[in-house]
Amino acid sequence: MLSGVIFSIGVLGVLYRRNILVVLMSLELMFNAANIALVALSRELHSLDPQIMVLFIMTVAAAEAAIGLSIVVAIFRNLKTVHVDELNQMQG
Amino acid sequence: MTSALFLLFGLAAIASALGVVFMRNPLMSALSLVGTLCSIAAIFVLYEAYLIAVFQVLLYAGAITVLFIFVVMVVQFSSQELKLPRLGVFKMLAFFLSLSLGSLIVWTWWSQSVTGKAGSHPLNAIVEEGGDVQALSQYLFSHYALPFEVASLILLIAIIGSVVLAQRPKKAPALSGGAVCIRHGV
Known part of the structure; x- marks a missing residue:
């Protein structure tokens, strides 16, 4: 329930905002919604597998945040903008 | 009590x-992201997944959000970028799509019950085994040893990748200290 609501807020953020940083934050929201669903499932089914999966999701999310933010820094350095609609050229 | 807290x-x-x-300033967005992550950590505690809750606070609310706030500080925004987008056709479509997706998920969760093979770790077994941390780590290092190693490989690749991406180009003009700090920050 809660995970569904937070996931759809994350989708809304990705679709609605044009700032690439806020889009990345909304991505983190969607990761977290999946984590809530998995922990609830783990409690419901008396199993630890979903919790292990949450640990791996957190690892991948940390890697994704590091890479994504360094891409943002590289984009900003070259183009001086983080506005998604202005990033429309394939070669700099 | 528990359901009220939930x-x-x-x-x-x-x-x-x-x-x-909906915050206009990305810095405020990052700060309310901290709020979301801490509330989600509290929800994990209510689900009695204590180790996950600790990692949520340490990894997400600590490390990742600090990284976000740092990049928000590095990137300067023009005042035009700070405005919320105007409500055009596509924005209405975005609202409609996410609303329908959310109601679909909520409806599914509401109408179906969870089915599946019950696992071998009910709550009292976890308590007998010596608590959440011990049970989880024993499971992680026995059944999931190979994925654990793969995860460490992913982190290594992520470190190398972000160092390469944040490197200053050879002949580019001097920049603010973002690249160097990113390298230390990761």
């Missing part, structure tokens, strides 16, 4: 998640 933290999580999307 409702409280759930509402807090939803409110601050809306704050992430």
Whole structure:
């Protein structure tokens, strides 16, 4: 329930905002919604597998945040903008 | 008591998640992201997944959000970028799509019950085994040893990748200290 609501807020953020940083934050929201669903499932089914999966999701999310933010820094350095609609050229 | 706390933290999580999307300043978005992550950590505690809750606070609310706030500080915004987008056809479509997706998920969760093979770790077995941390780590290092190693490989690749991406180009003009700090920050 809660995970569904937070996931759809994350989708809304990705679709609605044009700032690439806020889009990345909304991505983190969607990761977290999946984590809530998995922990609830783990409690419901008396199993630890979903919790292990949450640990791996957190690892991948940390890697994704590091890479994504360094891409943002590289984009900003070259183009001086983080506005998604202005990033429309394939070669700099 | 538990369900009241669940409702409280759930509402807090939803409110601050809306704050992430609708705050005008990305710094405020990052701060309300901290609020969301902490409320979600409290929800994990209510689900008795204590280790996950600790990692949520340490990894997400600590490390990742600090990284976000740092990049928000590095990147300077023009005043035009700070405005919320105007409500055009595509924005209405975005609202409609996410609303329908959310109601679909909520409806599915509401109408179906969870089915599946019950696992071997009911709550009292976890307590007998010596608590959440011990049970989880024993399971992780026996059944999931190979994925654990693969995860460490992913982290290594991520470190190398972000160092390469944040490197200053050879002949580019001097920049503010973002590249160097990113390298230390990761």
